[in-house]
């Protein structure tokens with residue numbers, strides 16, 4: 001019998017619903033790198049089976065139109081355009097969005113502050129919206145504004161970094177509350193990392209730096225060469241490159257004369273031109289990275305790079321990089337699956353008394369109950385986030401924030417246990433959310449939240465005796481105790497007077 005090809009194996013081991021949403025074969029996404037991800041690179045990764053975003057931040061509509069046309073000449077597959085509303089002058093942003101709609105661009109990727117009006121306009125025109133986010137709160141904002149999918153970015157990422165947490169810390173938290181597909185970004189350059197993130201529940205991996213160091217990327221060779229020579233410790237998060245961006249926007253770059261302070265104070269020095277892109281001057285401390293079309297002092301420009309640089313040792317065609325990452329990811333997923341089949345019993349929570357059959361028979365019921373709890377906790381997480389933002393009383397807001405963090409934590413725990421039992425965590429949000437958010441009076445809403453928390457406690461009490469795995473029982477027990485404590489705290493606080501007029 002012939003052995004299956006990498007393509008056949010990858011369909012089995014890597015394909016996710018997000019691939020169907022985006023229209024690509026592999027769960028790999030070229031990041032919409034401004035300046036760097038032009039038509040040549042997008043076409044190359046698309047032809048290799050990945051999905052590509054054109055990096056069009058602040059670009060004039062004429063260039064966007066040209067680049068979209070070039071991609072369409074090279075491939076009939078779907079692709080995306082990346083825009084950054086917060087870093088774009090409003091008039092230009094309107095023209096960019098109108099153009100994407102007129103060109104019927106299949107997908108638009110957005111980053112930085114969530115702009116409900118931009119998401120709404122794109123959605124209404126039938127364009128899929130993918131939003132890159134850096135926190136749980138932002139993920140919920142983007143989801144509520146209508147994004148079809150999210151990219152969770154960790155602090156390991158190259159370029160502008162929205163997150164304050166590493167990917168492994170933030171991803172499970174966002175996965176816990178998201179009702180839409182989630183991709184992961186930041187420091188990913190090896191197939192084993194792609195496999196690990198898919199196992200955690202991400203539906204795709206976003207590649208920035210790994211695809212910057214390819215023949216087709218529009219980055220200047222100086223930048224590509226610095227990337228292939230670098231180690232993760234050669235990268236640094238800094239706010240030194242700030243000109244032409246909103247404030248407080250750290251970037252991950254390769255260390256250079258700017259990050260070591262040799263070029264002066266980024267916030268006090270006079271404007272200095274260090275290069276040109278055709279007629280356009282490039283300023284010291286600006287966010288422009290060196291591109292093929294630039295001349296000047298490349299060393300002092302923003303040499304964006306993520307922590308995955310370690311894995312990138314040569315400049316290769318983009319299709320080759322996609323293919324090797326796919327092959328590594330397939331091998332890692334295949335190995336993990338063989339290990340699971342060979343070592344574990346079909347269900348890993350077998351009762352220590354040996355009553356495997358009873359616990360196996362209960363598995364669908366346990367999974368259904370865990371899913372029901374997950375949906376309820378997700379409703380709680382969304383409700384407490386929104387409610388905390390509306391509260392005027394600081395101490396009450398702190399308390400609701402605390403309940404929110406607990407709800408996020410339990411969502412992550414429930415999703416993890418569902419996966420451990422070979423289930424797929426539900427992405428739905430409990431109907432409780434819609435009922436509760438409709439209650440305008442905040443103390444009344446919190447009293448309703450507490451009744452919901454009481455329901456969770458009852459459900460946990462029913463579920464715990466059905467479960468044999470001591471680790472799951474322990475975690476459900478902790479969740480139960482935390483809910484009882486939070487119910488008491490909120491009741492106590494409400495008894496002593498609630499929030500002022502809202």
Ligand SMILES: Cc1cc2nc3c(=O)[nH]c(=O)nc-3n(C[C@H](O)[C@H](O)[C@H](O)COP(=O)(O)O)c2cc1C
Pocket residue numbers: 031032033034035036055056057082084110111132153156157158159160185186187188206207208209210212289304305306307308
């Ligand atoms: C050179 C470069 C430019 C970037 N420009 C953008 C951009 O214009 N828009 C955007 O959404 N993200 C941008 N990013 C961030 C990526 O979306 C993504 O989060 C990051 O590349 C992932 O980390 P990695 O580089 O380690 O793969 C950029 C990243 C790099 C490396």
